[in-house]
Structure formats: C-alpha cells, structure tokens
Amino acid sequence: MNAHPDARPIVIVGAGMAAYSLARELRKRDQRRALLLVASDAGHSYAKPMLSNAIALGKGAQQLVAHSAAAMAAQLGAGVRTHTRVSAIDSAARTLATDGGETIGYAKLVLALGAQPIRLALEGDGAAAVLSVNHLDDYAELRARLERAGAAARVVILGAGLIGCEFADDLAAGGHQVTLVDPQPRPLAALAAPALSNGLAAAWRERGITLRLGTTAARVDRDGAALAVTLADASVLAADLVISAVGLRPRLALAQAAGLATARGIVVDAYGRTSAGDIYALGDCAEYSTAGGSVVLPYVAPLLTAARAIAATLAGQPTPLAVKPDAVIVKTPSYRLALAPPPPGTAGTWVERDDGERIVARFIDQLGALRGFGLSAPTAALRASLLAEL
Numbered sequence: 378m379n380a381h382p383d384a385r386p387i388v389i390v391g392a393g394m395a396a397y398s399l400a401r402e403l404r405k406r407d408q409r410r411a412l413l414l415v416a417s418d419a420g421h422s423y424a425k426p427m428l429s430n431a432i433a434l435g436k437g438a439q440q441l442v443a444h445s446a447a448a449m450a451a452q453l454g455a456g457v458r459t460h461t462r463v464s465a466i467d468s469a470a471r472t473l474a475t476d477g478g479e480t481i482g483y484a485k486l487v488l489a490l491g492a493q494p495i496r497l498a499l500e501g502d503g504a505a506a507v508l509s510v511n512h513l514d515d516y517a518e519l520r521a522r523l524e525r526a527g528a529a530a531r532v533v534i535l536g537a538g539l540i541g542c543e544f545a546d547d548l549a550a551g552g553h554q555v556t557l558v559d560p561q562p563r564p565l566a567a568l569a570a571p572a573l574s575n576g577l578a579a580a581w582r583e584r585g586i587t588l589r590l591g592t593t594a595a596r597v598d599r600d601g602a603a604l605a606v607t608l609a610d611a612s613v614l615a616a617d618l619v620i621s622a623v624g625l626r627p628r629l630a631l632a633q634a635a636g637l638a639t640a641r642g643i644v645v646d647a648y649g650r651t652s653a654g655d656i657y658a659l660g661d662c663a664e665y666s667t668a669g670g671s672v673v674l675p676y677v678a679p680l681l682t683a684a685r686a687i688a689a690t691l692a693g694q695p696t697p698l699a700v701k702p703d704a705v706i707v708k709t710p711s712y713r714l715a716l717a718p719p720p721p722g723t724a725g726t727w728v729e730r731d732d733g734e735r736i737v738a739r740f741i742d743q744l745g746a747l748r749g750f751g752l753s754a755p756t757a758a759l760r761a762s763l764l765a766e767l
C-alpha cells in the first residue's frame with residue numbers, strides 16, 4: 378500500500394457510532410488515507426440503542442460489544458487510540474493536545490464527541506448515586522447495581538422522555554419494580570400526542586409500572602444500602618436504584634475552547650464543516666443545518682446520513698449532508714410507538730384518529746400543514762407515507 382501524499386492523518390475524535398460509522402464510510406471510498414481515531418473510552422464498538430432494551434434480554438455489557446477497539450483498528454486499517462482524552466485543538470497549527478501531553482497533527486479533523494447527560498440539581502447525600510445511562514460503562518454499572526439489589530429491584534426513574542420510558546419498559550419486563558417521575562402530566566409529553574401518551578400509561582398500569590406525574594424529585598438520601606427519593610410534594614419513594622433520564626447536552630467545551638461556533642451543538646454547515654474549514658462534526662455533538670432550521674438530532678439515522686456525506690467530502694467529492702428529521706421507533710414493547718415530533722416551539726394542534734387497531738396522530742400547524750406525527754402499533758408502510766407527507 379502506498380502512503381497518501383498528505384502524511385498527516387484524518388483524525389476522528391470519539392469512538393461512538395458516529396466516529397465508527399464515518400470511519401467505515403471513509404474506508405469504502407479511500408483505503409489509503411491515514412486514519413486515526415482518538416477516544417477517551419475503551420473504544421468498544423456497540424449499538425448504543427441496545428442500552429435501553431438489554432435488561433429484559435438478560436444481556437451483560439460485554440455481550441453488547443460488537444467489536445473491540447483492536448478489532449476495529451484491524452478492520453478499518455486505522456489507528457484507534459483509546460483512553461486518550463483530547464484536551465485542546467489548535468486549528469491554525471492543525472494539531473490536537475491530549476491529556477497525556479501528546480501532540481497529534483491532523484490533515485482534517487472530525488469531532489464525534491457525543492453528548493453528556495444533564496444532571497438535576499438534587500439535594501441529599503444520595504444525589505451522587507443517581508445513575509445516568511449514556512455509555513456501555515454506565516450500563517455495566519446499572520447491571521451491577523441491579524444484581525446487588527436482587528431479583529425485583531425498586532427502581533425510580535427521573536424523566537419520562539424517550540430514554541426514561543424505554544428504561545421503564547425494559548426494567549419492568551426484566552422483573553423490576555419501576556416508578557417513573559416526571560413534572561409533565563403524561564409520559565412523552567414533549568414528543569407524543571395525548572392519546573399515545575395515555576395508551577402507553579394504560580399499558581404500563583397493566584405491567585405494574587407506577588407513574589408519579591406532575592412532580593419532580595427534590596432530594597435523594599442514603600438509607601442504609603437503599604436510597605430515599607423525596608418528591609416536591611414531600612412524598613418519599615424507597616429505591617435500590619435511581620436513574621436520571623432528563624436529557625442530554627452536546628459536548629461543546631472542546632469546540633468552544635478552540636473558538637468554533639456553537640449554539641445548542643457544534644454548528645456545522647451543509648457539508649458538516651464547523652466554522653473552522655478543516656474541522657467537521659457529526660453525531661450527538663453536532664447542530665445540523667436543515668431546510669427547517671438548525672437542529673440537534675441525537676439519533677442514529679441522522680448520524681449515518683452525515684457519516685456518508687462527510688466521508689464522501691473527505692474523499693474528495695463534496696457532498697451535502699441532507700440530514701432530515703426521521704420517525705423514531707420508541708423501544709417500549711408494552712406499547713409500540715413511532716414518533717416524528719413537531720419541531721420544538723411549533724404552534725399547532727394534535728389531530729388524533731383511533732381506528733381500533735392503532736392511533737394515528739397528526740400535528741397540524743396554523744397553516745394546515747402536517748408538522749409531526751405519532752403512531753401506535755406502527756407499520757413501516759404507514760410510517761413511510763406519513764414521512765413523505767411531512
């Protein structure tokens with residue numbers, strides 16, 4: 378194999394689905410270019426969505442690993458440097474600094490840094506024990522704590538958004554006693570039509586999941602080996618484990634310190650380029666520009682679209698991202714849902730139709746246009762036709 382004329386590698390920071398998807402796509406187009414992935418974690422390749430449906434399947438963290446970092450390096454013909462945190466970017470010199478004091482030069486840089494869980498400001502000596510699950514290591518910790526608690530652990534989940542609802546369903550299916558706490562009056566309130574939230578809540582009542590809605594957790598205290606969660610209404614829930622699922626925030630610090638433009642995420646243009654021309658971003662850390670405005674899309678489908686386009690651009694064929702919102706399949710087997718929520722802040726109303734087999738909810742804006750939808754018992758055909766209408 379001949380060396381590529383530009384001796385500096387393309388460097389990808391991260392080893393999540395965004396980083397590995399991009400590396401694979403790049404290798405489809407260019408086998409020669411030097412490629413290096415630098416990640417602060419162990420670099421295991423795994424499907425992150427599995428984290429919220431693996432308890433019921435009885436899977437341990439190791440069983441979720443598709444390939445080790447070494448296997449990925451061999452597969453990709455790339456360097457994969459693990460347990461190495463990038464601490465600074467010098468975009469003028471085209472170098473990175475790592476926590477270990479190393480300087481790495483790059484020809485092009487791609488940030489695939491992901492997002493970090495938002496932490497609630499909770500009082501109490503148990504607040505630090507509240508677990509967020511956004512990584513394979515968090516899942517390993519979740520499994521370990523469930524095992525310590527025994528067969529039917531008491532689990533309190535803070536947040537009834539997508540991820541909180543998926544964990545609630547999965548943990549209940551795994552035989553645990555789940556209580557879900559959310560300030561909104563219904564689960565998935567920001568994403569789904571009322572009839573769909575109500576359908577989910579009804580399915581959960583049958584499953585034995587307890588909903589504590591319209592309230593929040595104020596403090597978490599230790600109570601021997603257990604935890605006591607005090608809600609805003611002063612009631613107290615006993616728990617073996619408390620999971621926080623109140624949202625994610627794109628990792629921005631590295632980009633901000635390097636002077637890159639950021640808003641909710643690292644802002645990229647139609648080609649995935651940040652405000653520094655040689656630096657790209659994709660995945661949970663990025664804010665994409667779409668026809669409907671700039672958006673953070675922390676899902677798998679958009680990162681795959683972005684990976685294909687950025688790989689083509691890096692291989693010399695400038696290709697716009699064409700990232701667009703998609704329908705998300707909610708992994709709640711108790712009540713199957715597909716959701717394409719309206720953009721935040723869109724004024725309009727949900728129009729719901731229940732034909733006995735499924736509920737179809739359409740979000741219609743003030744001009745009468747379809748801006749979002751939700752389906753129970755979704756079929757691929759119906760999802761596709763509503764997406765086309767969107």
Ligand SMILES: Cc1cc2nc3c(=O)[nH]c(=O)nc-3n(C[C@H](O)[C@H](O)[C@H](O)COP(=O)(O)OP(=O)(O)OC[C@H]3O[C@@H](n4cnc5c(N)ncnc54)[C@H](O)[C@@H]3O)c2cc1C
Nearest residue numbers: 391392393394395417425426463490491660661675676677
């Ligand atoms: C429980 C759960 C369930 C989900 N289910 C679904 C689903 O059903 N469908 C769907 O579409 N999406 C789902 N998602 C979202 C989807 O998994 C994410 O959008 C996707 O995995 C994000 O990948 P990423 O590579 O951008 O980020 P990450 O996976 O977070 O990877 C970030 C990488 O960057 C590294 N890193 C960060 N900072 C540094 C640094 N300074 N130096 C070096 N390395 C660094 C990290 O170590 C990591 O390797 C789910 C997410 C969760 C948490």
